[in-house]
Amino acid sequence: MQDPLDTMDNLIDETLPGRLAVMVAAATDDQISAADVLAAEHSLAALGVTSLSLIRLVDAIEDEFGVDVDPGLVDDFPNLVADVAGRLR
Amino acid sequence: MSDRVRFTGGRAGRSNLAWGQRSIYEAIRRTDHDSAHYFNLWRLMAMPRGRGPYSVEDVTSAVVALVARHDSLRSRITPGDGTPVQTVSETGWLERRVQPSTEEEAEKAAEGLVLDLAARAFDLEHEWPVRIGMITVGDAVRRVGVVLCHTAADGYAADIVVRDLRQLLLRGSMTRPPSQQLLDLVAEQESGIGRNRSERALAHWESGYREIPPVMFPDLVAEPGSPRWSKAILESRALEHAVSIVAARHHMSTATVLLTAVSAMVGTITAHDTCAITPIVHNRFRPETRDLVTSLSQLGLFTLAPDPDATLHEILENTQPEAMRAYRHAQYDQLAWEDMVERVSAERGVAVEPSCCFNDMRPVDHSNLPDSPPGEDAIRTSVTSSRIEWLPGVDHFTCDFCFFVTRQSGILTIGLNADTCRLPQSRIVGLLRSVEELVVESAFRDVRPGELGVAP
Numbered sequence: 001m002q003d004p005l006d007t008m009d010n011l012i013d014e015t016l017p018g019r020l021a022v023m024v025a026a027a028t029d030d031q032i033s034a035a036d037v038l039a040a041e042h043s044l045a046a047l048g049v050t051s052l053s054l055i056r057l058v059d060a061i062e063d064e065f066g067v068d069v070d071p072g073l074v075d076d077f078p079n080l081v082a083d084v085a086g087r088l089r
Numbered sequence: 090m091s092d093r094v095r096f097t098g099g100r101a102g103r104s105n106l107a108w109g110q111r112s113i114y115e116a117i118r119r120t121d122h123d124s125a126h127y128f129n130l131w132r133l134m135a136m137p138r139g140r141g142p143y144s145v146e147d148v149t150s151a152v153v154a155l156v157a158r159h160d161s162l163r164s165r166i167t168p169g170d171g172t173p174v175q176t177v178s179e180t181g182w183l184e185r186r187v188q189p190s191t192e193e194e195a196e197k198a199a200e201g202l203v204l205d206l207a208a209r210a211f212d213l214e215h216e217w218p219v220r221i222g223m224i225t226v227g228d229a230v231r232r233v234g235v236v237l238c239h240t241a242a243d244g245y246a247a248d249i250v251v252r253d254l255r256q257l258l259l260r261g262s263m264t265r266p267p268s269q270q271l272l273d274l275v276a277e278q279e280s281g282i283g284r285n286r287s288e289r290a291l292a293h294w295e296s297g298y299r300e301i302p303p304v305m306f307p308d309l310v311a312e313p314g315s316p317r318w319s320k321a322i323l324e325s326r327a328l329e330h331a332v333s334i335v336a337a338r339h340h341m342s343t344a345t346v347l348l349t350a351v352s353a354m355v356g357t358i359t360a361h362d363t364c365a366i367t368p369i370v371h372n373r374f375r376p377e378t379r380d381l382v383t384s385l386s387q388l389g390l391f392t393l394a395p396d397p398d399a400t401l402h403e404i405l406e407n408t409q410p411e412a413m414r415a416y417r418h419a420q421y422d423q424l425a426w427e428d429m430v431e432r433v434s435a436e437r438g439v440a441v442e443p444s445c446c447f448n449d450m451r452p453v454d455h456s457n458l459p460d461s462p463p464g465e466d467a468i469r470t471s472v473t474s475s476r477i478e479w480l481p482g483v484d485h486f487t488c489d490f491c492f493f494v495t496r497q498s499g500i501l502t503i504g505l506n507a508d509t510c511r512l513p514q515s516r517i518v519g520l521l522r523s524v525e526e527l528v529v530e531s532a533f534r535d536v537r538p539g540e541l542g543v544a545p
Contacts, residue, residue, distance in 0.1 A: 030459030045409070052342070055374040068289060071417040073148025079399050 016088075019079045023064065024049065024077070028055040040077045049075075090187045092232065094149055094221070097180040104275040106166065106173055106240075106286070109372070111423040113239045114173055117213070119487065127483075128239040133232060134251045137259050142229035145187055151257040151367065152221050156183065158253060158263065159382040161241045162270035164215040169391040177272060184220040189271035197230040199224045203234030211238040218242070237386055238385045246382040246449055247372050255381075262292075269381040278422070290418035291429050297390045298433045298441050301365035305355065306443040314509030316482035320502035321514070322497065323521040325475035329501035331464040331532035339405045344368075344449040344494065345412045346505065346528065347464030348391060348404065351492050353449060353538040354523050355403055356395025360515070364393045365443040370419030388446065389419035400525055400535040430445045444489040451496055465533050472529060475507045477518055519544030 021034035024044065032047050044054065058071045067087040074080045106114055115130050136143075157163045163173045186206060190198040200224040211218055218241035222234035235254065238248055256263055277283050336343045352364045361443040372378065378385060391412060396404065434440045462468070491506040503524060504516050512520070523543045530536040 043340070048340075050342060051345060051409075051413060051416060052374060056376070058417060059375050069412075071413040074413075075409070078370060 016085055017077075019064075020061070020081055020084065021077070022035055022051075023060050024057055027060060029051040043075050044077060044080075045075050092185055092187075092314075093182040095180065095182055096151065096153045096217075099160065099163055099179060100177065100272075101179040102177045102270050102272045102520050104175055104176055104177075105279070107271060107275050107383055108278055108421060108423050109243070109387050110175075110240050110306060112383050112387055114213075115423065116487070117210075117240070120460060121485070123211060123452045124483065124485065126208055126352070129207040129211065129236055130239055130242060130244065131207045131234060131236045132136045132247050132251045132427045133199055133203055133234050136230075136232065136254055137255060140259065143228055143322070144228060148221075148223055148230050148233055148258065149185065151261075152219075153253055153256050154257045156217075156219060157252070158257075159267060160247070160380045162218060162219050162237075162250070164241060164271065165217060167217065167238060168214070174269070178217070181217050183217055185223070186221070187223045187225060190224045190231070192226050192228055192231070195224050195226055199232035199234055203236060206234065206236045208329070211240075213238070213240060220404055222226065225274075227323070232470070237265070239265070240254065241384065242382055243371070243384045245373055245386075245452070246384065248452060249380050249382055255407045263515065267375040267381060268379045271381075271383045273379060274383060274385075284422075287421040287425060290421040291416055291425055293418035294390050294426065295429050295433060297365065297392055298430065299437070301363050301392060301441065302359075302361040302392075303434075303439045303443075304489070305359060305361070305365060305439070305443045309326075309510045311510055311513040312530075314376060314514050316484045317509055318484070318486040318506055319439055319482045319509050319514050319517060320480040320504060320506040321521060322478050322480060322495075322502050322519050323475055323525060324415055324478070324497050324500045324502045325472070325525050326500055327472040327475055327529050328469050328503065328525045329388075330468050331442060331470075331529040333534040335401070335405070335528055336463055339402070339409070341405065341412075344451075345409065347449070347524070348412060348526050349393065349408045349465065350527050351397065352391065352393040353401065354446065354527060354541070354543065356393065356519060356541050357491075357523075357538050357541070362394060364395060364445075366393075366445045366447050367390050367443060368415055368419075368447040368449070370416050370422050374416075378428070387419045387421065389415035391415035391447075395538075397537065397539045399535050401531040402535060404538075416500065446488055447492045447494075447496040451494060468529065474526065475525065478523065480504070504520040513545075515544045 017038060021037040024037045026033055028049055033075040036047055054074055055071055058069055058074060062068055067084060069083050115123050163181060164177045166173050166175045171451045188198060188202050206220045206222050218238035220236040223230045224232040235251055273356045332343045332346050348368055352366050356364045367388040368391055369386050372385045430441060489508045489511050493504045495502050502522055505521055507517050520543055523541045526541050527538055
């Protein structure tokens with residue numbers, strides 16, 4: 001039987017970036033695709049995520065995961081994923 | 090003709106005031122009655138083209154449906170025992186004024202009517218927060234004006250109100266309820282989620298309030314002008330184009346560029362290590378606030394450490410995270426905020442009140458970049474056509490420095506309402522001009538705020 005903690009880690013590792021990318025897309029009213037966000041070649045602002053959308057994203061993360069991320073530091077998607085993952089552990 | 094219209098429909102209820110309402114309520118309470126109409130908002134509705142004609146009864150039915158639709162428009166406030174309470178009514182009365190006009194005079198008459206309706210403060214306890222004006226030509230209504238009390242609506246909500254009124258006039262009813270209602274907002278703010286949100290916001294404020302200058306313009310440097318609080322605006326096509334170019338380069342909103350530019354210029358005329366400025370934040374980030382009618386705006390706290398060697402571009406690169414924190418932490422329990430200010434002031438031994446605010450009054454969605462901004466020569470040339478205009482000021486006011494952004498005749502307009510004992514009129518004009526110059530220059534080259542002079 002798998003260690004439940006491992007399963008939890010896998011779940012976060014496998015799905016968190018995907019879920020967050022979908023949330024970023026939703027925060028922009030799908031003007032930016034989750035695929036572009038996941039590619040992480042650019043900062044979110046460079047992709048066209050406005051400050052209004054970034055705050056909306058922080059609110060959505062709070063509602064969904066119950067964690068509060070610093071709105072000043074969410075612009076870099078890999079960092080955002082790492083930050084949320086860290087707070088969920 | 091002035092009369093009262095009976096409304097009926099919608100639910101009844103009682104609650105505390107929402108946070109944003111409470112902040113406006115306290116501001117009104119501190120203002121003498123003769124100036125309290127300052128807190129009224131008004132809008133003229135664009136009549137549906139090619140439809141109608143609409144009779145006074147048609148418009149009145151739409152108004153009744155509008156008021157039934159939004160809790161906020163049926164709410165009155167009683168002072169209570171130190172804690173104000175609002176009662177949302179199922180039925181009540183609204184003031185309606187109908188004024189006949191000619192086709193040629195209708196537009197002007199409508200403006201006069203709505204300003205007249207807005208020139209009187211609302212009686213918060215006995216009057217519902219909506220007044221309606223109609224200009225008729227023959228039997229047809231040509232223009233509709235709506236006046237709202239600021240405890241019931243902010244600028245964004247006023248736009249929702251006229252949008253809904255127009256829809257109701259066109260279609261008779263709206264099938265989808267508003268995304269959220271006032272009474273539900275109050276319940277959310279009083280829940281654990283709301284309290285946590287407020288505490289986090291206040292933590293941001295408190296750490297800032299321990300560091301910032303107690304007041305941004307402490308020195309009385311001149312005799313009072315007439316009036317003491319003078320209000321100037323600068324209408325500038327050059328700024329409109331330049332701010333879009335700078336905002337696009339930094340992937341930020343034009344509001345954040347202007348907030349930063351103003352803070353940086355204030356840094357050049359004051360001697361503080363940190364500039365503190367309080368932007369009025371619309372708080373329309375969550376989807377459920379999309380068509381919520383209430384006064385949701387509250388102050389945020391933005392700080393900037395002036396760096397004489399940094400160009401505006403360098404400042405902007407560093408400023409975005411702080412701006413985001415300011416925008417995010419602008420929803421809080423107003424009374425808890427006042428307690429925090431009192432506590433920190435007592436600890437510092439000085440009243441902390443920067444008295445330096447920034448209000449972007451443009452509609453929330455203003456991120457559209459012009460398709461192709463004109464070239465550098467055209468933008469620089471258009472600076473010569475931007476002009477200063479003085480608006481009526483007042484002799485008593487609560488804030489030393491209110492910078493605002495609006496749109497006038499379709500042109501981006503920045504304005505400053507300031508205490509002339511601290512910023513004489515020449516300095517008010519100098520500051521507006523220097524913000525324009527800083528942003529216009531930064532659209533094409535690197536410029537340091539300190540390079541630009543501000544008239545004393």
